[in-house]
Amino acid sequence: MQITKPEKFYDLVVVGGGMVGASFCCALEEALGDKPLSILVIEAIPPNANLAKQSSFDARSTALSFGTRKFFEGIDLWKMLGEAVSAIHEIQVSDRGRLGSVEINADEQNVEALGYVVENKLLGQVLNAKLNESKKISLLCPALVSSVKAIEKGMQLRLTHGDLETNVGASLVVLADGGKSPVCEQLGIARSIERYDQHALIANIVFEKSHQHVAFERFTDTGPLAVLPLPSIEGKNRGSLVWTLSVEQADQYRELSEAELLPLLQERFGYKLGKILEIGETFVYPLSLSIAKEQVRPGLALLGNVAHTLHPVAGQGLNLALRDARALVDVLISARERGLGVGEMNVLLEYVAGQEADQAITTQFTHNITKLFSSNNEAKVWLRKFGLVALELLPNVRRSLAERAMGLVKSKS
Numbered sequence: 001m002q003i004t005k006p007e008k009f010y011d012l013v014v015v016g017g018g019m020v021g022a023s024f025c026c027a028l029e030e031a032l033g034d035k036p037l038s039i040l041v042i043e044a045i046p047p048n049a050n051l052a053k054q055s056s057f058d059a060r061s062t063a064l065s066f067g068t069r070k071f072f073e074g075i076d077l078w079k080m081l082g083e084a085v086s087a088i089h090e091i092q093v094s095d096r097g098r099l100g101s102v103e104i105n106a107d108e109q110n111v112e113a114l115g116y117v118v119e120n121k122l123l124g125q126v127l128n129a130k131l132n133e134s135k136k137i138s139l140l141c142p143a144l145v146s147s148v149k150a151i152e153k154g155m156q157l158r159l160t161h162g163d164l165e166t167n168v169g170a171s172l173v174v175l176a177d178g179g180k181s182p183v184c185e186q187l188g189i190a191r192s193i194e195r196y197d198q199h200a201l202i203a204n205i206v207f208e209k210s211h212q213h214v215a216f217e218r219f220t221d222t223g224p225l226a227v228l229p230l231p232s233i234e235g236k237n238r239g240s241l242v243w244t245l246s247v248e249q250a251d252q253y254r255e256l257s258e259a260e261l262l263p264l265l266q267e268r269f270g271y272k273l274g275k276i277l278e279i280g281e282t283f284v285y286p287l288s289l290s291i292a293k294e295q296v297r298p299g300l301a302l303l304g305n306v307a308h309t310l311h312p313v314a315g316q317g318l319n320l321a322l323r324d325a326r327a328l329v330d331v332l333i334s335a336r337e338r339g340l341g342v343g344e345m346n347v348l349l350e351y352v353a354g355q356e357a358d359q360a361i362t363t364q365f366t367h368n369i370t371k372l373f374s375s376n377n378e379a380k381v382w383l384r385k386f387g388l389v390a391l392e393l394l395p396n397v398r399r400s401l402a403e404r405a406m407g408l409v410k411s412k413s
């Protein structure tokens with residue numbers, strides 16, 4: 001429910017009602033059932049703000065793993081997404097200008113779909129509707145948290161809401177405020193950052209032919225180029241483009257008109273979906289691997305991009321964050337059943353211990369793929385060629401790659 005004035009103290013305050021913060025709250029509410037827990041979500045950007053201002057529910061689309069589908073089904077959100085979701089039945093991976101390509105398909109993996117694609121703004125509408133109709137979760141939006149500090153009973157947040165500046169206390173603060181988090185900086189939580197010197201240019205594309213539920217991942221000399229299937233609208237065959245470019249190229253391409261950009265994209269992507277008919281508004285995202293050096297403190301847990309921001313090449317960032325969210329929900333529920341406080345450090349360390357292997361493996365997997373497929377180094381080109389051929393020839397290797405991409409691998413610590 002939307003509120004206009006916060007209470008003085010909550011059991012849990014979530015900073016950031018983006019994809020991760022909102023999903024975490026909905027999962028926690030579901031798991032709590034009738035058990036009491038006071039929850040406040042503080043979100044800076046109102047849902048009707050223009051897309052360029054939104055950091056979570058912007059013009060991007062997100063590939064959701066099979067595991068994420070199960071997560072959303074568990075909180076009754078999947079059916080609300082309905083027709084907004086497009087299934088991926090096949091993934092075609094290829095290396096532009098070189099031999100070697102591989103197809104991973106749902107039939108071979110014995111699943112209904114390898115994954116699903118949803119536009120962030122539609123996912124945002126559904127998550128927002130869930131938060132608004134919730135009886136347990138209070139939503140304060142627009143409101144900006146400027147600082148968080150440790151106090152005796154947990155954490156104290158300083159926030160601005162309209163003309164008002166106020167303090168709110170919490171036993172536990174879940175920081176889900178994205179990869180740029182000034183709050184994290186103010187708390188003195190250091191990050192390890194590796195910049196890829198790449199930007200992702202994203203846009204919605206209209207093709208001559210239907211995608212037939214195939215996702216394309218093409219590796220080019222500037223980096224990977226992905227086209228994900230989107231539901232068609234008014235008979236238009238739509239796909240979502242994530243085009244990794246050097247920083248200079250991205251700066252140059254974002255200034256081009258649709259007519260200028262179209263042949264460049266057609267040349268890179270080829271004619272698998274026929275002619276490109278339209279390119280929607282383009283947006284550019286700098287890409288880096290950024291990991292917080294602490295994920296928990298007494299009364300504090302980091303979730304989503306603030307904890308780990310990954311390259312989008314393998315579509316793992318949100319999917320991993322939702323596995324973290326599920327794990328944190330389970331630990332908090334179990335803590336309450338055992339009479340422990342939700343902000344206690346041993347409770348939060350239990351969460352970290354449960355997720356660290358999954359986080360490490362997913363991060364490394366994404367990083368290795370990014371490095372391998374963004375290079376013209378002859379050795380890497382050979383490894384790539386060999387890798388694609390091996391994947392084509394060895395069904396077991398293909399299966400394990402598909403399982404990781406589908407989010408079905410739960411790494412054990």
Ligand SMILES: Cc1cc2nc3c(=O)[nH]c(=O)nc-3n(C[C@H](O)[C@H](O)[C@H](O)COP(=O)(O)OP(=O)(O)OC[C@H]3O[C@@H](n4cnc5c(N)ncnc54)[C@H](O)[C@@H]3O)c2cc1C
Nearest residue numbers: 016018019020044056063145178304305312315317318319
């Ligand atoms: C081009 C691209 C494509 C991607 N594709 C995929 C994909 O296919 N599959 C996948 O799994 N992942 C993908 N990702 C990753 C995915 O987008 C991120 O994992 C996800 O956005 C993280 O969400 P978040 O809620 O942690 O952070 P954000 O999306 O940044 O949300 C943070 C929220 O916090 C709010 N906020 C910030 N500061 C404050 C404050 N001080 N007070 C109050 N509110 C605040 C913001 O307004 C925002 O709503 C992609 C990323 C990129 C860049």
